[in-house]
Amino acid sequence: MANASKSEVNPMRNPEIDHARGPNLPGRRQVLMAGASLAVAPLLARANAGAALGQPEAAADTGPFRARAYGAANATSPLGPLQIERRAVGPDDVLLDVLYCGICHSDIHQARDEWSEWGPTAYPCVPGHEIIGRVAAVGNKVTKFKVGDIGGVACMVDSCRTCDCCRADREQNCEKTATFTYNSPDKHGTATVTYGGYSDKIVVTEHFVIRIPPGADLAATAPLLCAGITTFSPMQHWKLAGGQRVGVIGLGGLGHMAVRLAAARKADVTVFTTSPGKVKDAERLGAKEAVLWNDADAMKRLVNTFDLLISTVPEAYAMQPFINVLKPDATLVNVGAMEQLQGVTGINLVYARRSIAGSMIGGIAETQAVIDYCAARDIKADIELVRADQINQAYERVVKKDVRYRFVIDMASLEA
C-alpha cells in the first residue's frame, strides 16, 4: 500500500527537526543530552555513553530519574514544559529514551478533563500513549529487550496479570483495571498518577513494552500503538475477511489506520466523513468509496449492505443512519465515543438482529501482532511531526479536524 512516510511529512512545519535520523542510530538527542546543563545530565550522559561503548547493562543507570515532560497544569491551561520523576528500573523494567510520541484525541479529552464523568484528570497531566523509544536500561530479569533496542509503549503500562482477562491476553479488560499509560493511579508511588509519553524518558514493566521490528519508520509507527491496535482489534474479533464490506466512520487518526488495515485484508472499504476535503484522501488510503454523512441518497442506497462498521468518531453523534446500513447480524463497533450514545432506536437493532458493540485498544499480544503485521506490510500512519512547543497548536488542529492524519511529537525537540 502506498502510504505515509517522510515524503508526506511537511518539513516546512518543523524546520528544526532532523528527519534523517533513522532507527537505532545515535542521533542529535544523545549529543544534546550529553551537553545539557541539567542536574540529571551526568546520569543521562552516563547511560548514553554506556550504550555507545557497547557495555549497555554494566553502564546503565537504574534511576530513579528526573525527566523532562510536556503537560497540562489544569483543565484550561495550555500544555507546557515540566519536570517529572520516573521510577528506578526494577528487575522487570525497561527504561526508554522516548523518541516519538503520537497525539491521540484521547490525550486532549484527558488533558482538558473532558472525561471527568468517568474519573477526573489529576494534574499535572502528562498525556501520550503512542510512544516509541530506545531502550536505555533494563532490569536484571528482562529478557525481551537489551539496551539499544527500540521499544513501544501503548495505552497500558500494567495490569493484575492474574485475572481471567489478563490470562487471556486481554489486559485492557483487567478485572482490577489496567494501569493506563497516563492518569491511572501509579502503583509505584512515584507520582499520584501515571505520566505518559510527552516526556523524554519512561520506565515500564517489560511485559507492557512492545518490540519494534528493525527497519520500522519509527515516527510513523508510533500511532499504531493506539490508533492501529484500536482499529485492528475489532477487525480480528469480528473476523473481517477479504471481500467483506466494512465502513469506517470518521477519517481521523484512527479512521485512516482503519482504512489501511481493512484494505490490507482485501475488504471493500467505505469511508463515512463529514469533511468533503477528505473524500479523495479516503481513496488514496485504500477506500473504494467515501460518502458524506449528509448524502441522504448514498445512505439510502447503502441500507443493509455492511458486514461491519467501525466508528472512530471521538464523540457521540446520531448513530441511526449507520445502524440502518448494517446487514442482518452485522455490528457497529464504537471505538471512539465514550459518552452516552445518541440516536439508536431499539427497532433498528431489533429488526435484522443488528448490534452495537464497543472495543477498546487491544491486549499486549495483539498490540505486538499489529506492529508485526504492519511492519511486514509496510503499513504506517500518515503523520505530521511537531515539536513539543507545537503541541497546543496541534491540539487545536485535531479538534478542528485539521490533521492528516496524526501528529507525532519529535521528543528531541524537548531538549532544544
Add this chain to the structure above:
Amino acid sequence: MANASKSEVNPMRNPEIDHARGPNLPGRRQVLMAGASLAVAPLLARANAGAALGQPEAAADTGPFRARAYGAANATSPLGPLQIERRAVGPDDVLLDVLYCGICHSDIHQARDEWSEWGPTAYPCVPGHEIIGRVAAVGNKVTKFKVGDIGGVACMVDSCRTCDCCRADREQNCEKTATFTYNSPDKHGTATVTYGGYSDKIVVTEHFVIRIPPGADLAATAPLLCAGITTFSPMQHWKLAGGQRVGVIGLGGLGHMAVRLAAARKADVTVFTTSPGKVKDAERLGAKEAVLWNDADAMKRLVNTFDLLISTVPEAYAMQPFINVLKPDATLVNVGAMEQLQGVTGINLVYARRSIAGSMIGGIAETQAVIDYCAARDIKADIELVRADQINQAYERVVKKDVRYRFVIDMASLEA
C-alpha cells in the same frame, strides 16, 4: 418444570368459559356457531358440519368469509366487536377457526398508535399474533395440514420467500419486509391492512402456519408464538448453554417465558424486576435469584457476571446498570423496547467489548422449533383466560404490570 396450567388460571374471573374443553375436541364453539343467527351462519355451519362428519376437504367452504373480530376504531377508543372479511382459501392457504389468541404488549402499542414513528396504525385495527386455531379448510396444494388439525399463527403471515433472509429461514428479516399478522399492507387486497387473531377466523399461507403437536395445552401454548419465540431465538443465536449465567430484564409475558426457556437449558437465571411482588414468582418459574432494579448493592455485586441478558421491557429505560453486569464480550439483547435506547454510555460498551443487540421474534422454522421444544418439555405460559369483552380491561392490567403472565382470549366468547 412446574408451570402454567389450568390450575393457575383463575376461573373466577371468567365464569362463563368452558375450561374443560381440550384440544381437538368439538366444543361449545361448534354448537354455538351452528345456531348463530348471522348472515354467515350457513357457511360456518356447513364448514363445521363437514368436519364433524369426517369429510373435511369435500365439505370445506373456500370463502371469502365474513368473520367476527374485536378491534380498535381509532387510537383512543376501546376495542369493540366488529366484522371483517377474510380472503378465500387459495391453493396454499389454511383456514383456521381461531380458538385462542394471546394478548401481547405489542397489541396495545399498535392499537393505540404508540408506534406511529415507524408507521401509523390503520383503523380499524384488529391485533393478535399468538393465535391457535383448528384447521377448517385447506387449499389443494396444502400438505402440512388437514382439516381438524391444530395450527398456530405467530407474528408473520407472509414474506417474499426469495431474498437471502427468507431463504435462510429468517422471514422476519425479509428484505422486502415480512407481512406481519396485523397492520401490515394486505397483499391480498382483502383489506387495507392485515387483521390479527382477535377474530374467529383467519386465512394464512400454509408456510406461515405452525403445527401444534397433539396433546398441547392450547390456550397456554398460544403465547409461545410470540413471547416464546422472541425469547427462545436469542438464546439459540447467542448459544446460551447450561451453567451460563443469564439475566432476564422484566418479568412479564416475554420475561416469564424467557425464565422457563433458560431454566430448561440449565442456565443460571437471574430476573431483574421493578415489582417486589414478582420476586417469589421468579423463583417459582425457575430463576435462581430475582433482583429489584433499585437494589444498588445487588447491581454492584453482579458487575461483570452475566453471559447474556435478555431485555423484555416493552419501553426504553436507562440501560447502563445492566450493561455493567455483562461479562467481557457479553451481549444485552433487547427484544422489547422499540424507541430510542436510553442511558447507554460508550465507555461501558468499549470497556470489556460488550454489545447491545436487538432481536425480533424468529423465523418460521425456529418458531416451529420452539413449539416442538416446549411440547417435548411441557413448557407453556402462565395464562389468565379472558373473554373478548374483557380485552380492554386486560389491556389496562398489562400496562399496570398486573398480569401473571399472559392474557389469552378464549375466542369462543366472541360468539356469546
